[in-house]
Amino acid sequence: MHRPSGTSLLVRALLGAMSLSIRLSPRVRAHFLGVDGWMDFRVGIRTVDDSVRASIHFHDGRANVSPGVPDDADTVLCFRDAACLRRMLSATPEEVMNMLLRSELSTRGNLATLNKFNFFLSLLLKGRHDALRRRRAKARRAVDDRVRQAEKLRPAAVLQPRTAHDARSASERLSAAPCDAVRFLDDPCLSAWSLADFPRLAAFREIHFTRRPVLCAERARLVTEWCRGNGFETDGEGRPWVPELRQAQILRHVLEHKAARIRPNDLLPGTTTAEEIGVVLYPDTHGTTIWGELLSVAERELNPYDISDETRRLLHFDVFPYWEKRNVREDVRRNHGEPLGQRLDERFAVYFIWKTVAISHTIADFPRLLRLGTRGMADEIRAARDAADQADGDRRDLFEAMGIVLEGLETYAARLAGTASREAEVATDPVRRGELLRIAEICERVPREPARTLQEALTAIWLAWVALHMENTNAGLSLGRLDQWLHPYFEADLEAAGPEGRREAIARAIELTGCFFLRCTDHLPLVPDIGNFLFGGSSSDQAVTLGGVTPDGRDGVNDMTFVLLKVTEMLGLRDPNVNARYHQGINSETYLRRLCEVNLVTTATPSIHNDAAVMQALTEFSYPPEHLRDWAATGCVEPTLCGRHFGHTGNIMLNLVAALEMALNDGRHPLMDWKVGPSTGDPAGGAFPRFEDFEAAFQAQLGFLVDRMCEYNDMLGRAHARIRPTPLLSALIDGTLEKGRDVTRGGARYNTTGVACIGLTDVVDSLTAIRQLVYRDKRVTFAALAEALRTDFASEPALHALICTRVPKFGSGDEEALATANRMARFTHDLLASHRNHRDAPYTAGFWSMSNHVAFGCLSGALPSGRRKGKPFTPGLTPSAMASKHLLDPIRDVARLDPRSMTNNIAFNVKVVPRPGGGHAEAVDELLALAKTYIELGGMQMQFNVVGSDTLREAMAYPDRHRDLLVRISGYNAYFVTLNRDLQLELVERAEYRA
């Protein structure tokens, strides 16, 4: 054995200091004593080449340091080299996670335990970390100041942009004659109303933009409390729990004990958390990812959360230790011996599987709840149970579980009725007293009984929404076709109001639905700092879908569609994420123009879907037309057949470029420096005589990645069925009663698994460049190209220029590039469709990217497409900014992609800036011309960002003035100022077109 290196000694010294401080400091030692006794775990630290090896064993309130890394270490940090390790020693816990992303560090073993270790590091080094953070913030401020000076940026308007536009164009707002299936609105644009008419909504909106979110432990506490009392694996008598029954009891316990709050002055009762804006914790999936940040999350730079000492203590001593090994990710690691698919996932560079967090990307059958009430639903469930074979215990257990959760939901409503009555008694304002009494009455009726009015319907949906989020992670669970479902109740209100009361009833509907949208902002998903990088600025992505056709094929654009569009326009929220279906030939142009107007005013929403094309995309599933026509967007843009379909549409983010990089390197991924894929040949060594041979190598590498990804995903899916089946969601999805299975076990009528394939454009442009330059024109050898990529084109600037100016890109109007895009999309689709998930259903292919085109781009080298190392890929399947100077080329080419290869939808971003001095109506008409033509040509989905790079740069320099600047990333909306720098720059650098 050779002499230990300097770094080795340093690491051992640090671990030794850790051990010493446990011995010397009672405060530190006390943190090792959890509710379950002394925390006992081993952490190994090493470098790839084993030049550094050390470990520490915590037990009985002590710590022992040893020079090796034992095989049974709970978690091992493996650094790329000693330099990376030394860097870690002077990094904050957030930065350590970023090292993980950049492959300077990889881990083996339990990630929750790693986060626990990070917690202890931050406990010991808090002073040092705070100083580091302060120093960095100061440096950042200095840079910002320089940028401001250099660009002579001055804060422009005192008004914020959206509000400014609001004010500017308020007098020019379009109005319209009744159209589509509108019966009651004289002006469907509702141009007479503005936010100023709804002070209640304006006040809630202000809270949304100013209140800091708080990490709320309420759900985690109640769930843990129940499990500690009743067991998780086995019940009090040692019998294994039926997972559905256990989860049902847990949920009922939460709904019986969570605070029954009504936000002051709100019209809808109930809150997701105990805080005004709360971050919900799900320790049974990814909750423990925040463990390492418990002491610092309030101070982190991006999207900080407040956290109380009580919450911190509860989580560290009680909740997290309980779930450290009882979560979906660790369950798979334990049961499958840390499979290759999992190890790939945990390097972040090739794919990301959301099942470690959630299965929520689906849409519940709210119409059923509104029509039957929980009482009617329970009757149906009981009938199914009575009909089930006595011997079929599984079925009966599921039905019993469903009954339990519906009871829980009713209890929560009853408790809120109590809160409303009590608050009414002490209310001094008679108007508010009246509202509270009304709320109490409503809560005594719904969701138990069928809804009769709009307020009852919205209350029932909201209470079910809260309950669903107590069961499932708030990540992409979507609201579906609210305009279709709410319309009958709105209509009933309008009929009851009569002609004289109509104006008031319309105002009431705007206010109620506005309250509903703002209720949906009361919770945020838990995002560890690494998530600020991966999923910048995303909230839950609660998609709402408007318009399109009714299940029987008639025009579905109704009065409620336009009310919800008005609310979307007035509030300008990132979430709910509003998606609009436009069915050419059935929906009116007035409606499409209104969509464009709202998009212009809000700068980013709604996104517009070509109804016919989305349905065409789903042809292969042969869904009955009446079910197909009931599709709605989920999470970002993905189609779910409402209330019948468990498609977990946002399940996997797959990096197509990773396969390309592996094909260029004979199966080795350069950033990970890991020869993980099959050997497909070295391009520089002449392995590919023909272009088609190289393309085949790419396909082989992608096939390998997809195999691993699907294997791991299915393991996670089975772990969900064991750890967190979902009786409430199952009760609200058709098919479960007939099949007698939870949706996590394939109980839904329709099943699929959704994949977002990221980097299609970058792959297509790379293949085109290789074909033209290496094979066709022979301008460069594959070896020279490979060398250029290794040096990020530093060795070959002329080659880089040639690629940028002379190789046609996808979206330039070049037919061959378009054909390649269609071929690659088809190949990816067929590859995914050939895999079946654990619910015996196929994988679907989507081409949108959330924010992962930036994250994956950061983790990828230079590409033959001319894209430089670390730069973002294009968002979704948007053509590159290099493709064409003319906006119409990308629009036309994207429209000519075959929807049947895009079964999980697409995201096509178009950044347009209204011409200076142009009028509002003119700008709307320009957007309309683009959208209408795109749809006529067969395009599937498009989303406008109506904001210029100048405004974005100014917002980077003066974030406080641009809090509500809304942008569309790829499928979802975010407030620009909440994004990480890379994402902000990606938006600035997107091709910008005058409209």
Add this chain to the structure above:
Amino acid sequence: MNVTGDIATVLEFKRGSCDDGPGLRTVVFLKGCPLACAWCHNPESRQAGPELAFFGEECVECGACAAACPEGALPGGTGASLDRGRCTLCFKCADACPSGALRQMGRPVTVGEAMEVIERDVPFFRNSGGGVTLTGGEPTLYLEWVSSLLQRCRERGIHTLVETCGAFASEAFEQRLAPWLDAVFFDCKLLDGEAHRRWCGADNARILDNLRRLSPSSGAAPRHVLPRIPLVPGVTDTDENLRGWAGHLAGLGFRHVALLPYNPTWSRKAEALGRKAEFASAGFATAADLARCRAWFAGFERVT
């Protein structure tokens, strides 16, 4: 100048434009102009034949141009050393240049080729009320080419517009272009003949005569004709010139006018062509300047 019917020198097709007439338009820039305005913002469109331009900031100094040049006109190995005296405009250097720093400005295009480009965007024209705008340079220089292009557009139901400096033969215009034109944007620069000669290098008598023939007062077939006045600081934006135009246009029965703020970014393009920027300007107009200019046209509906 080569103005035969089948081929024209096209500088650029600019598609999806919102600035050159109603709706989304494909703008065809034709190369060559009878005037020589000192402030011309498209200096590359003055000469009718193709030219060689060099944009230094895009050069990657690879030497491919010098290697390709049969005349030895790039002795220094990059575009910066271009000897225009030796250059025969064979454009082999531009073909070899990987970055587009050396660029051929203008290429011969047939009517059929131009229609192929235009046809691509027909659905956008239909949905936006857009169409084709011919500009330059001076499109009427290519009378027969423009005439057959306009006819083809009319057959396809595409809206047509010509932007002109007004220096054309009126009879030929009436016979060969007017029947297929939906709109004309007519540049009104300097009303004073002497000033026009000095700044634009030609007399303006014919221009003013053509404007009169196309004006509402002439009793000619009603057609959309929009007078456009470029606001060149110290030249055309003087109170004297603007007052003159306001009166003149009103006298001819015009009710609409467009005022075009000066854009100083053209000087880079002149330098790339090896010309001196003859006219140095202060830069973009201030809001106060614009307001002063606009005040002269209070009686008109201004088109932006």
